[in-house]
Amino acid sequence: MTTSSQPRPRVAITLGDPAGVGPELIAKLLSRPENTGAADIVLVSDPEELRSAGEDAGVAIEYGDAGSGLPVLYDNGAARPAGSEGGFERRAATEAGGRWALANLAVALDMAKDGRVDAILFAPLNKSSLHLAGMTENDELRWFEEVLGVESFTSELNVLPGLWTARVTSHVSIADVHSGITRDNVVEAGLLLDQVLRGSGLDSPRIGVCALNPHAGESGRFGRHEIDVIGPAVADLAGQGLDVKGPFPSDTIFLRARSGEFDGVLTMYHDQGQIAMKLMGFDGGVTIAGGLPVPICTPAHGTAFDVVGRGVANTGSVQNAFDLAVSIGGRRSVDA
Structure with a gap:
């Protein structure tokens, strides 16, 4: 107001x-x-x-x-x-x-x-x-x-009262998602989410990062994105002063977010976040173009x-x- x-x-x-x-x-x-x-x-x-x-x-x-x-x-x-x-x-x-x-x-x-x-x-x-x-x-x-x-990085962010999400990849085929999950892209998406959360009035946003693979890859058994890409990107973000944790399995991270542990969740692809957000608040969700x-x-x-x-x-x-x-x-x- x-x-x-x-x-x-x-x-x-x-x-x-x-x-x-x-x-x-x-x-x-x-x-x-x-x-x-x-x-x-x-x-x-x-x-x-x-x-x-x-x-x-x-x-x-x-x-x-x-x-x-x-x-x-x-x-x-x-x-x-x-x-x-x-x-x-x-x-x-x-x-x-x-x-x-x-x-x-x-x-x-x-x-x-x-x-x-x-x-x-x-x-x-x-x-x-x-x-x-x-x-x-x-x-x-x-x-x-x-x-x-x-020409800089942009992302759709989805918002419910008390919780924001951003995506590393968005409107692309599921078959092409893995090629868009790079260390630089995860860092850029995390920085954007932090920036927009600060712009909304939060002084120190808490961000949780999704894994790409089931069980967060289970130590490489189901894929190495968490070990080789997402984990190092989270460390990069933390090194720049962000309050960021992960990667966490996507089937549990939104339970933690709903309980108030995170202000924002960084997802790897479109439906990973959209399904959870629409289940939690379909009649109140907002999309904002970030970046x-x-x-x-x-x-x-x-x-x-x-x-x-x-x-x-x-x-x-x-x-x-x-x-x-x-x-x-x-x-x-x-x-x-």
Whole structure:
């Protein structure tokens, strides 16, 4: 929460894929005065998308001019699809939906590059829609890197209240995971997790590191990554002053984390952390793009085509994502 002496963070918000639950989630989020009062919000969209989102959510999205205390609408300048009065096909991955989502995100990223916003929140995307629209990168994080000109290490981090995870590898085939587990990559991912945890307000984060193999390799019987790669990387991180331990078997490390032993867990591949985090808090999880010059947050769930327009989409994750964007964005605005 900002104070009278602390500037309000400036947060750009996009509504995600128009075929999914994102628009109605953002409408519900912005219907709460405590949210619109927590930040200077820029909605990258157009009036028709906001009207449709409000209808699905059963609320009206209010917006006004800068200084009004209401979210400000910044039109993305993109053309709506021809036919059906410019509407989007619902509950399906489409090229038109992907183009619209990318156009909104491109504007938000331009605002971040120009220093006009301190953080970005985007509602769920659909990767099939993005690829139909021409995105060649495996995921939106790699696209963010390209647009922002980032060449350093980045990683998606997943967040539940009291616990963060980062990954050494992410959206790659399981068959290719082992080649991405290098000593340098583990160190970079660990440093990034520590940095982002500190940026969230923790002075001395406690990090646990996952093994790659069952039973942490069992002294080399099931593989040597723990001996030759991960263990030495943990020692490197400890030598740089991090409070880090491991590698620990992945089937028990999250029990220790849930009990409060760790603030963050460094995983070796996507599902190693995602399965545990979604079991512990599917309706509240947040994904943040780590290693970028601006915090970019989103709910950790997908577009949920099966519940679009039914009024049952849970706002827990989008609320947590907004709160995180406001919190980290607020710290960045003060530091600036």
